[in-house]
Amino acid sequence: MAEAGPLKKLPLDALWRARAKKFGGFAGYDMPLEFEGLIAEHTWTRQHAGLFDVSHMGPSFLLQPQKQEQHLAGEDAHKRTASVIERIAPADIQGLKPGQVRYTMLLNSAGGVLDDFMVARPAAADSAGHLYIVVNAGCKEEDWALIEAALNGEAQLVRADENCLLALQGPAAVDALAASIPDGADTLRAMSFMTLERLTTKAFGTLIVTRSGYTGEDGYEILVSADAAVALAEALLAHPEVKPVGLGARDSLRLEAGLCLYGHDLDPATSPIEADLAWTIQKRRREAGDFPGAERILRELKEGPSRKRVGIRPKDRAPAREGVEILKDGKPVGIITSGGFSPILGAPISMGYIEAQFAEPGTQIDLLVRGQPRAGEIVALPFVPHTYVRKGKAS
Numbered sequence: 001m002a003e004a005g006p007l008k009k010l011p012l013d014a015l016w017r018a019r020a021k022k023f024g025g026f027a028g029y030d031m032p033l034e035f036e037g038l039i040a041e042h043t044w045t046r047q048h049a050g051l052f053d054v055s056h057m058g059p060s061f062l063l064q065p066q067k068q069e070q071h072l073a074g075e076d077a078h079k080r081t082a083s084v085i086e087r088i089a090p091a092d093i094q095g096l097k098p099g100q101v102r103y104t105m106l107l108n109s110a111g112g113v114l115d116d117f118m119v120a121r122p123a124a125a126d127s128a129g130h131l132y133i134v135v136n137a138g139c140k141e142e143d144w145a146l147i148e149a150a151l152n153g154e155a156q157l158v159r160a161d162e163n164c165l166l167a168l169q170g171p172a173a174v175d176a177l178a179a180s181i182p183d184g185a186d187t188l189r190a191m192s193f194m195t196l197e198r199l200t201t202k203a204f205g206t207l208i209v210t211r212s213g214y215t216g217e218d219g220y221e222i223l224v225s226a227d228a229a230v231a232l233a234e235a236l237l238a239h240p241e242v243k244p245v246g247l248g249a250r251d252s253l254r255l256e257a258g259l260c261l262y263g264h265d266l267d268p269a270t271s272p273i274e275a276d277l278a279w280t281i282q283k284r285r286r287e288a289g290d291f292p293g294a295e296r297i298l299r300e301l302k303e304g305p306s307r308k309r310v311g312i313r314p315k316d317r318a319p320a321r322e323g324v325e326i327l328k329d330g331k332p333v334g335i336i337t338s339g340g341f342s343p344i345l346g347a348p349i350s351m352g353y354i355e356a357q358f359a360e361p362g363t364q365i366d367l368l369v370r371g372q373p374r375a376g377e378i379v380a381l382p383f384v385p386h387t388y389v390r391k392g393k394a395s
Contacts, residue, residue, distance in 0.1 A: 058140030077129030111293020216257025
């Protein structure tokens with residue numbers, strides 16, 4: 001994780017200082033935590049559109065060295081760069097189509113997760129052999145060092161975290177973004193979930209836009225230069241459906257969506273299979289078994305893991321937060337890794353790991369909250385249905 005030290009400022013720090021009521025440190029950055037209040041911001045995002053500053057994350061590009069670009073183009077260039085990342089991640093990155101985004105993980109030799117991240121293949125012809133990668137804030141220095149070590153001169157890592165990364169999330173996100181970027185409106189509306197576009201705009205310069213996010217809602221993440229970030233943020237906030245949302249609501253939204261938070265629901269001892277992320281390892285990679293920790297992961301795919309990540313609904317109003325033990329018939333069988341209150345359900349929700357034999361939805365368990373066993377139940381994830389715009393259903 002990132003070392004302690006003076007907190008870094010976001011490119012939009014001054015804009016948020018004038019609006020936010022609560023700031024706090026996260027992953028080495030001074031972040032806006034709340035504007036109106038967590039529940040209000042959370043609910044607004046589910047019903048309208050929330051604007052999040054996620055510039056603390058680690059956007060970067062993998063490029064083919066110029067001497068190789070002279071000899072490689074198109075699919076050959078892409079496969080060359082993708083094969084480098086496949087040395088440390090289990091996804092089929094060579095199989096990415098132009099403009100496609102994929103969620104995957106960096107793995108250690110034991111099959112544990114070092115971080116989860118997004119990787120995308122740009123569609124433009126002049127981006128042959130390029131990949132766009134966004135890693136987590138708290139691990140980005142370690143992640144980039146790991147990627148650099150795997151490159152072996154076959155690709156070049158270019159950091160892009162001097163820029164601003166904004167996430168616009170919620171059912172009104174498409175209309176708000178299209179209205180704010182009229183010269184890219186048609187392209188933005190045509191995008192579907194987990195796709196990428198590079199836009200050249202008059203007002204904001206070049207933007208890297210993915211239709212993605214970590215709230216379970218439809219939305220976009222936009223990489224914009226620091227120089228143009230204020231103008232873009234102000235244009236978005238001028239839309240009546242958009243309000244700024246802090247880090248607190250971002251966490252409660254991702255929990256409702258049943259999405260993992262690295263360092264809590266994922267760590268170096270936990271495999272993708274235990275985390276219910278087997279879908280992130282595509283057929284070609286399973287058949288090849290040529291990724292770190294493949295022996296363990298393939299065994300767990302075949303035989304099942306000893307424990308599984310599950311959703312949990314406490315049956316009273318007491319939240320079961322990280323570190324709470326899960327009991328079955330009075331015996332410890334698991335641990336909570338994320339927990340809090342769901343504004344949409346009006347009740348506490350949790351995720352955690354439990355022995356596989358007790359992972360079936362409907363299983364009755366107890367949660368040891370402040371030393372007191374409290375009734376709970378294993379439930380299916382997500383807690384709140386996702387509303388992603390899939391291919392063929394773009395707005």
